[in-house]
Amino acid sequence: MSKLNQVSCNNCGLDNICLPRGLTEQEVDSISQIVKAKKTLQRGEFIYHEGDNFRGIIAIKSGSAKLVSCDQHGNEHILNILLPGELLGFDGLSDEKHSSAAIALETTSFCLLPADSMDELFHHIPSLTRELFRHSGEKMVEDKNQLMLSKRPAEERLAYFLISLSDRLKRRGFSASEFKLSLSRQEIGNHLGLALETVSRLLKKFQDEEIILVQNRFITITNIQALRHLLDTPDQD
Amino acid sequence: MSKLNQVSCNNCGLDNICLPRGLTEQEVDSISQIVKAKKTLQRGEFIYHEGDNFRGIIAIKSGSAKLVSCDQHGNEHILNILLPGELLGFDGLSDEKHSSAAIALETTSFCLLPADSMDELFHHIPSLTRELFRHSGEKMVEDKNQLMLSKRPAEERLAYFLISLSDRLKRRGFSASEFKLSLSRQEIGNHLGLALETVSRLLKKFQDEEIILVQNRFITITNIQALRHLLDTPDQD
């Protein structure tokens, strides 16, 4: 292992964002020594494939990725989008095999907390265990929201998608109001369970309502309140 | 703590089904000493409420339960159904608060692995940690399937629902072909994102096609192959 590959969770810009939150400096050091150096991939390259052996928990350092899984009909589903500072790989925890693929959406670098060191880490840093469970639980809450969303009309799904991206980017220090989608309309539609035409029409609609500004894949949110309002208006029964 | 409340994971009929899978006898003993006695609830009673403090991981010993969460519009969503031997409570792992409620669907008894003993258990039984992560991962795989399913037509959703129940009941030693739904058409519809009328019509349709037999809430699967076939037929593109 060359020093070039060495990465430290201490001096990483994502400090306090991915794993180390709430751990002592000493504990973060132990993790730093175990976390594998970051790798960089280009758009379309696989972080792991469906069926791959679980190699550990992965943290996105820069770029973004999508989690993709095939159903029994052979259709691909984009389950999730991962942004900088976010963790993935939990889909391999249950049976040591990944049940979905992770694919870079743009030039993307990431770190790895190797699976074979996890048992030992759990032993030495009990609080890390809780921390990982916490992340695991957060993923489940996200899945829960996604699931509830899937029963809602198209407009809300897209609104939620944009707000979610905005919130998560903000948390990582990026602009909450301006960002580039690294997904095509096709991919957004796939993720939200909508036809690509519907995505296109709705983006247009939001723009006409002066909620957002669309320039190709660049989105500017001009009225986040209006966008949020779409999500908490009671249904008329 | 009276002896009446004492429960042992060793002599429990669910042995090797809920937590203990893959642990040594000694380790199971340690868990037995910590797992809190089972409680029994009647239909409609809450195992925990949305927003409750996380008290630990719960195992259903008998009966069944539903996980329910409210969205921002105030609509309830049935996220999941829990059968005997299955674990719940993972939705409280992330921030110590449950993000959904667990409600008994019939007379139901359950055990509790208390949260405050978890850190110590993790320390003493590292393999338990992996075991819990494994369960956690399984829940995520289920959520993933549910999410992919939500993009599929009504017929498939109901077919999957019936097959899932059948498979899970079989795994716990119950009949895979005959069972009683402890859910109303309304609840099934809510869970699957369908109108209750659609559920009713589809159950009728499956019965007309001689795939199942419906007598009120009792279901008999007469042609499980035909049911499974609905899930793995490629879409005609």
Added chain:
DNA sequence: CGTATTATTGACTCCATTCAAAGATAGTGG
């Protein structure tokens, strides 16, 4: 036995998909 809840069934409506065609954008090589 009567009442309340739950389930079935039919008719109509609507949201989102599908089909289709034109327009925009990005990438490539001459």
Added chain:
DNA sequence: CCACTATCTTTGAATGGAGTCAATAATACG
């Protein structure tokens, strides 16, 4: 630098699957 192609996006019109509304039927319950 521009033409050329492939890919992606927009927009319109028609279709359809599932929802809603409404009325009746069956079941559970006190």
